[in-house]
Every structure is written in C-alpha cells, then in structure tokens.
Amino acid sequence: MAVIHKEYDFVIIGGGTAGLVVAARLTENVDVSVLVLEAGEDASQDPRVNIPALWSAVLGTDLDWDFMTVPQEKMNGRRIGQPQGRVLGGSSAINAEVFIPPSTVGFDAWECLGNPGWTWNDIAPYFRRFHTLNMPDEATAKHLDLSWIDETTKGTRGPIQASFTGVVEDPLGKAWNKTFQKLGLVFEGDPFNGRGLGGWCIPASIDPVSKTRSYAAAAYFAPAKSRENLKVVTGATVNKILLERQTNGDTMSAQGVIFRLKDGTTHQVNANREVLLAAGVFQSPKILELSGVGDKALLDKFGIETKVNNPGVGENLQDHLMTGVSFEAAEDVITGDCLLRQEPQLVQTSMQMYQEQKSGPFASQSLLSYAFMPAMFQALEKAEPQLQEGLVEALQRLEAGASVSELEKQQYGFIKTILRSSAPHEASGSLFMIPAQVNLHNGPKQAGMTKDIKPGNFISMGASLQYPLSRGTSHISSSDPSAPPTIDPRYLSHPLDIEIYARHLMIIEVLAKTAPLANYLKPGGRRAQPGDARVDTLERAKEYIRQTALTDNHPVGTCAMLPREKGGVVDARLRVYGVEGLRVVDSSIMPLIPRANIQTSVYAVAEKAADLIKEDHGLM
Numbered sequence: 001m002a003v004i005h006k007e008y009d010f011v012i013i014g015g016g017t018a019g020l021v022v023a024a025r026l027t028e029n030v031d032v033s034v035l036v037l038e039a040g041e042d043a044s045q046d047p048r049v050n051i052p053a054l055w056s057a058v059l060g061t062d063l064d065w066d067f068m069t070v071p072q073e074k075m076n077g078r079r080i081g082q083p084q085g086r087v088l089g090g091s092s093a094i095n096a097e098v099f100i101p102p103s104t105v106g107f108d109a110w111e112c113l114g115n116p117g118w119t120w121n122d123i124a125p126y127f128r129r130f131h132t133l134n135m136p137d138e139a140t141a142k143h144l145d146l147s148w149i150d151e152t153t154k155g156t157r158g159p160i161q162a163s164f165t166g167v168v169e170d171p172l173g174k175a176w177n178k179t180f181q182k183l184g185l186v187f188e189g190d191p192f193n194g195r196g197l198g199g200w201c202i203p204a205s206i207d208p209v210s211k212t213r214s215y216a217a218a219a220y221f222a223p224a225k226s227r228e229n230l231k232v233v234t235g236a237t238v239n240k241i242l243l244e245r246q247t248n249g250d251t252m253s254a255q256g257v258i259f260r261l262k263d264g265t266t267h268q269v270n271a272n273r274e275v276l277l278a279a280g281v282f283q284s285p286k287i288l289e290l291s292g293v294g295d296k297a298l299l300d301k302f303g304i305e306t307k308v309n310n311p312g313v314g315e316n317l318q319d320h321l322m323t324g325v326s327f328e329a330a331e332d333v334i335t336g337d338c339l340l341r342q343e344p345q346l347v348q349t350s351m352q353m354y355q356e357q358k359s360g361p362f363a364s365q366s367l368l369s370y371a372f373m374p375a376m377f378q379a380l381e382k383a384e385p386q387l388q389e390g391l392v393e394a395l396q397r398l399e400a401g402a403s404v405s406e407l408e409k410q411q412y413g414f415i416k417t418i419l420r421s422s423a424p425h426e427a428s429g430s431l432f433m434i435p436a437q438v439n440l441h442n443g444p445k446q447a448g449m450t451k452d453i454k455p456g457n458f459i460s461m462g463a464s465l466q467y468p469l470s471r472g473t474s475h476i477s478s479s480d481p482s483a484p485p486t487i488d489p490r491y492l493s494h495p496l497d498i499e500i501y502a503r504h505l506m507i508i509e510v511l512a513k514t515a516p517l518a519n520y521l522k523p524g525g526r527r528a529q530p531g532d533a534r535v536d537t538l539e540r541a542k543e544y545i546r547q548t549a550l551t552d553n554h555p556v557g558t559c560a561m562l563p564r565e566k567g568g569v570v571d572a573r574l575r576v577y578g579v580e581g582l583r584v585v586d587s588s589i590m591p592l593i594p595r596a597n598i599q600t601s602v603y604a605v606a607e608k609a610a611d612l613i614k615e616d617h618g619l620m
Contacts (some may be wrong), residue, residue: 003102003231004231004267004269005033005035005231005269005537006060006268006269006270007256007268007269007270007271007272008024008033008034008231008271008272009032009033009034009271009272009273010026010032010033010034010039010271010274010275010276010613011034011035011256011257011269011270011271011274011275011276012034012036012037012276012278012587013037013164013238013257013275013276013277013279013287014036014037014038014039014090014277014278014279014280014283014284015037015038015040015088015089015090015217015221015232015234015279015283016038016085016089016090016091016092016216016279016280016586016601017089017090017091017092017215017216017244017515017599017603017606018090018278018480018585018586018587018602018603018606018609019036019090019216019278019279019585020036020039020088020089020090020216020217020220020221020278020402021038021065021219021220021603021607021610022278022609022610022613023220023224023230023232023590023607024220024221024223024230024604025607025611026225026610026613026614026619027224027227027229027230028228029229029614029619030064030228030229031462032105032619033123033230033562034229034230034231035228035231035233035269035515036230036231036232036233036503037233037236037238037257037259038084038087038088038232038234038235038236038303039086039113039234039235039236039238040063040086040087040088040234040235041062041063041087041234041235042087042088042090042217042234043063043087043088043089043093043217043511044088044217044218044222046058046063048063048355049063049089049093049094049213049419050212050213051212051354051362051363052097052165052206052211052212052213052228052362052363052364052365052366053336053339053361053362053363053364054235054362055094055095055096055097055213055366055379056366057169058087058093058094059083060081060083062086062240062337063085063086063087063094064083064084064085064094064379065082065083065084065085065086065282065283065309065484066081066082066083066084066085067081067082067083067282067484067485067487068080068081068082068098068215068487069082069487069488069489070483070486070487070488072488072489072490072491072492072495073490073493073546073602074490074491074492074498075326075352075491075544075545075546075549076491076547079198080489080491080550080551081551082487082551082553082555083517083553084280084281084282084283084329085415087217088217088221088232088234089215089216089217089221090216090217090280090414090501091280091553091599092205092216092217092361092599092602093213093215093216093217093240093601095168095553096365096366096367097190097204097205097206097213097365097366097598098202098204098205098365098367098597098599099131099202099204099205099597099599099600100191100202100370100596100597100600101127101191101192101194101600101601102194102512102594102595102596102598102600102601103120103191103194103195103196103426103427103596103598104120104193104194104195105120105194105418105426105592106467106592106594106595107119107122107123107194107428107594108120109414109592110506110561110590110591110592113407113410113411113562113591113592114562114563114566114568114572114592115561115562115572115591118561118572121595122203122374122608123604123605123608124153124193124194126155126603126604126605126607126608126611127155127192127600127603127604128153128154128155128158129155129158129604129607130155130158130159130160130600130604130606130607131155131158131159131160131161131162131165131600131603131604132154132155132156132157132159132160132161132162133149133154133155133162133192133203134161134162134163134164134182134203134208135149135164135489136163136164136166136208137215138205138491139168140164140167141164142175143166143167143168143173144164144166144173144174144201145174145177145187145200145201146164146189146201148189148191148194148196148200149190150192150193153192153193154192155192159219159220159223160205160214160215160216160219160603161205161206161207161214161219161305162203162206162207162214163203163204163206163207164201164202164203164204164368165204165363165364165365165368166201166364166368169433170334171520172333172368172369172433172459172517173201173368173369173515175517175519175520176199176201176369176371176432176433176517177199177200177201177258177369178385178516178517179199179480179511179514179516179517180198180199180371180444180517181198181199181236182514182516183377183510183514185197185198185199185371185373185377186198187199187200188575190352191338191372192598193335196372197372197374197426197427197463198232198371199369199370199371199373199431199444200369200370200371201368201369201370201449202367202368203365204365204367204547205344205599206363206365211354211358211359211363211366214512216595216603225373225444235258235261235262235378236259236260236261237259237481238257238258238259238279238287238481239258239259239266239290239481239580240257240258240287240290240291240292240481241254241256241257241275241277241287241288241291241292242254242255242256242257242258242268242270242291242559243255243292243307243579243582245292245307246580251578251579251580252293252308252578252579252580252584253579253580253581254271254274254275254579254580254581255270255271255581256268256271256275257268257269257271257332257371258457259490259540260481260608261437263495264494266339270597271581272390273294273617274581274582274583274613274617275581275582275583276582276583276584276613277559277576277583277584277585278412278491278583278584278586278606279556279581279586280587280588281317281472281474281555281556281586281587282485282487282555282558283485284558284559284584284586285313285314285474285475285485285569285588286314286474286475286476286485287303287471287556288313288569288576289314289475289476290304290476290479290481290532291303291307292306292307292308293307293308293313293315293576293578293579294308294309294310294311294313294314294475294476295309295310295311295313296309297343298475298476302372302476302479303477304478306383307578307579308577308578308579310564310569310578311478311556311561311567312562312564312567312568312569313559313569314473314474314475314476314485314555314558315471315473315558315560315567316471316556316558316560316567316591317471317472317473317474317487317489317490317555317556317557318468318470318471318472318489318555318556318590318592318593319468319472319489319490319491319537319551319552319554319556319593320465320466320468320551320552320554320593321464321465321468321491321492321501321545321549321550321552322462322463322464322549322550322551322552323458323462323463323505323544323545323548323549323550324432324438324461324462324463324505324508324532325329325508325527325529325534325535326436326437326438326439326458326459326460326461326527326528326529326533327458327459327460327461327463327512327521327525327527328456328457328458328521328522328525328526328527328528329456329457329458329459329520329521329525330519330520330521330522330523330525331522333457333459333520334435334457335435335436335437335457335458335459335589336361336366336434336435336436337437337453337456337457338436338457339361339435339436340453340455341455344498345573345612350362354399356442359595364558366434366436367432367433368431368433368435369433370430370431370432370433370596370597371430371431371432371465371538372427372428372430372466372595373427373428373429373431373504373507374428374498374503375391375419375429375503377507378502380451383607384506384537384538387503387506387538389420391499391500391503394495394496395496396418396498398412398495398496399471401506405567406546406565406566407562407566407567411592412469413566414467414592415428415467415496418467419500426464426595427595428465428500428504429463429464429466429467429500429501429503429504429513430463430464430504430596431461431462431463431464431504431508431593432461432462432463432464432494433459433460433461433462434459434460434461434462435459435460436458436459436460436461437453437454437458437460438460438528439452439454439528439529442579447516449561454526454528456526458528459521460521460528461508461511461512462505462508463501463504463505463507463508464504464552464594465497465504466500466593466595467592467593467595468491468494468497469492469494469496469497470489470490470492470493470494470497470592471490471493471494471557472485472487472488472489472490472492472493473486473487473488473558474486474488474492474555474558486619489551489555491549492545492546498542498545498546499543501541501549502535502538502541502542502545503538503541505535505541505544505545506535506537506538506541509534509535509536509537518552529548530534540550546608552597554587554593554597555587555600556587556588556590556593556594556598557587557588557590557591557592557593558588559576559584559588559589560588560589560590560591560609561574561589561591562591563592564577568591569584569588569589570583570584573612573616574589574609574612576577583609583613585605585609586602586605587601587602587605589605590605
C-alpha cells in the first residue's frame, strides 16, 4: 500500500456513492489533495457486482454491512434487514440498479422546510450532470412507449450510464402500460423533469455497451484513480473525528480523523480544509456520536465527552417499505424463475449469452415496469367506494389530534396536499412488476428474502409507500467503533401510513384482473406466498403489510438538513452545526425522503455538495 500522508486538504470518510463523487470532483483541481477512507474493499472485478442480474448475490456477504433493526412493534415484532454497501462504491455497488428520479414537489418541500437553494430548479442541473440516459433502438423505444422522454432536459454527458434493457420480444412491459391506460391512468409527464403519474418502463444504471453495472466506483473513481492528488484507502474503519474547541469557545473545529486498518494499526490524518462525512445514513450519525456530536444524555451513557450537544443527530430516520404478491403466470409466459432455482441448463445458456453477446437475462435489470400512483385510484374507488371516505376520516382525526412539533406540522402538511390532490403530478405510492417470484420471509424474529423458491413461473406485483410519516432513529450502541448501530425505523408508527399503504397495495388485485396484463396470469392460479396471500380488502391488505413488508433499502434523514431549532444537524450548505470544517454528504442529510429510489438523489446531492465546497474554498 502506498504511503498515507499525515495531512490532506480534504479527508472524506466513506468511499461510497456520495464520497466518490465528491472526491472525483474536488481532485479535478490538481492543487487540491483528497484522502478517501473506505471500510470495505475494491470489488470492481467482482462479477457479483458487475453483472446486473447478480445483484442479490452480494446481499449478506462481505460486501454488505448487513444491519438489522430492532423488533418493529407495528410489524408483528419482526426485525427487518437493512442492506448497506460495505465496498468501494457503497450501496451503488449492491443495489438493484433501479434508476428513478424524484419529484419537483418533493424537492421544493426541502426548501420550504428551511433550506434555501434546494428547490427542484436548484437541483435539476445536478441530475443532468451526473448521468447519461441512453435510448434503445427505435423499435424498442416504441415497444416500451418512451415517447415521454424530453430530449432537451435528459442527462447526456454524465458519468453514470442509464439504459433500458427491455426487448420487443417481452410483452409484459407493454401490457403493464396498456393496463394502466385501460384503467384511466395514461402516463403523463417526464420523471426526469420531476413529474410523472401512471405506469411506465424505467431505466436502470447499466452501461448499454458493456452491459455492466454503472456505479460510483466505475463511473467516478476509475477515471480519477491515477490522479496524484487522490488517495483512496480501503479496509479503513474510522474511530472518530478529531474535534478541538475554537479560541472563542463557542464552536468546535474538525482537525482530522483517527482510523484503523485491517492489520490492526491505528492512524491519524489531518485535514487542512475540511473533513467530509459520507458514511451513509447509519454510519454518519454513528461517527458523529463517537466524536462527541449528539445528544448529551446518550453520549454520557457511553462515556463519550460531549463536544456539541445536538439531540437531532440520529433522529428523523425515514424509509420506504415494500411488499407484494407473486401471481402464477399463464402457460408459455417466460419469467426468471428458472434462474432463481438455478436450473443448470438455463443458467449455463444464459451465462454464455452474456459472455459472448452481452445479452440475455444476466444483462437485464430485475425491475422494468413501474408506476407512480395517487392514494385513491379511480378503479379502486369504483370497487371499494368507502375507501375514499375512510381516508378522509383518517385525515380529519389526525388534524384534530395531539399537538406536534413545527417540523412535524410542516411534513404532515406536505403529505396532506398530496392526498388532497393539490399536487396533480405527485404520487403517494408506487407499484412495480417483476417477472419472477419474490417470496417474502415473514418469521417472527426477522424478515428478508427467502430462498424457498416454488416450482412454476410467476409474475410479482408490489407496492411501496413513497412519503411515510413515521420517523425512526439510528444511534450508537456502544463507544466501540466496531459495534453496529441500534436501528429503529419505527415502521408504521404513524397511523396514517398503514391507511395509505394498504390502499396502494389493494390496487395490484385490480391490475391482476384487468387485461391485457390479466392475459399473462393463469386464471385461478397459485400465489407463491404462503397462506391466503390476498389483499383485496382493506383489512387483509393491512395485515399482509404487517406480516410481510420489508425495507425498500431507501433510508434517509439521520443527519437532517434543517434549521437547528427544528432538529437539524447540518445547514443548507451541509455544514455540521457547531463544528467548523465538517460537512455531511450522503442520504442522511435529506430532510424529507424523495419519492422512488434514492440513488439518483444521492448522486445529485453529492454533485451539488462538491460545488458548495468549491465555492466556500474559492476553488470554482
């Protein structure tokens, strides 16, 4: 390993999705030196990372922190797995490559919460900067109905490559779109302009030429790897950030970082300009607390000297939940179930197709069909007229309920505008379709994907709640840096969440009965989930969610960008309150969870953060 110098201009904690973006952008200036400390290893040659269809093979391995929540009271006491990338590239190296942008309304809400400069108009240029949206051939584009794409605003020169892997031979994506159209929800808008409602075929973070995962390590780090002013150290676990009190006595200053290497040796490195914390939604608050920034009562409990008393650290945790049902496919419908069962002949043929032609199942994304949905779907209202009335009553009960903080009032007000159709292009939930079974383990102790693959072919449809009101926490469990954090998302703790979520989940029963999608399901066919996996009534849907829902792997918010009096940890320039020379740059700064998958928002936040840092240090 090359020599680690005693000081650098910037020390970045975490070589993940955000950390590598910032490192690459800062070192474009040859006079700026950057050190990146990453606890995981470089897996850029690992086929489990590079081959798109193998993404699930890395979950629970050495490339995954593999955290677990505490038992969740509102989810039948289950513990929910929390995958997080422990690898160069972070979670962008182990996610399912789903590539969906957030919404105009969601980002505008960030500024309304007290963050000037974070509206959609402010952040949109950074979305275009980080990615290139590659179009398929004309026949495939027509088959997937990609007419919504605005050529004038999509990303065209960014390092992250996004592409559409659907093929004209596969009828399911087209049937998905047509079914929503038949139900009266024609897709409107362009998600890459922050707008969209209805069913559509989504892209994935897959390079269209190499047919490999496009992620932070490959797209940002690899081109910058040879720069003399960039040093990346893997296998480095950070113990704490060194904080010293300023001469005025009112604030602290981040001087450097203490970290441990795999050989057990401990090192200290100083930061001449700033320490940038990009360790993720669970590790960033943990490192702050280990360094003395957090709730004094908690720090006292573990014998840690309080440098900055801020009870907001580790609070405001938000996440998307997902669950669904796998319907038996009609005869002759091709799905990915054979690959799940690892049937030798098909696996061998598919791998040969990938190696020789860069085609076939291994080159494809796992999820192609998606939909942004309003809380009350017209077809669902016709089937269950009382659902609209029940949701209105739930809203009225909450408005008449106990007083809450100013932040909670603002967040609730945002959700209320969506539910009451004040945001015509916004959605409170999403639906998705996967051409294979997705069995959910719903044991009493923990929940996760099961390997109990059923015979036959299945088409899975699921739902996710996009703007939950439930808020959780992630805090240190010990003063030992190697101890995992205590994670409590408090899923469904807000009573409105289950009311909205259950209504979204019920829509899949409507879809399953509506042609043309219904034509690809076996009439009266089996369902891959155990028991009576039906979600055709409100109560059945609620209980099914409590029994089976898992994380959608989108946690945010634990170092929230908010005014300090509202529980904020960082200001609108991502600077940690009470500490000079320290910023947080990752999903933990998000004050309100974006709709859909968060990886696109993390990239955009990191790109904007790099500009903020350059501006503050005169490096533009």
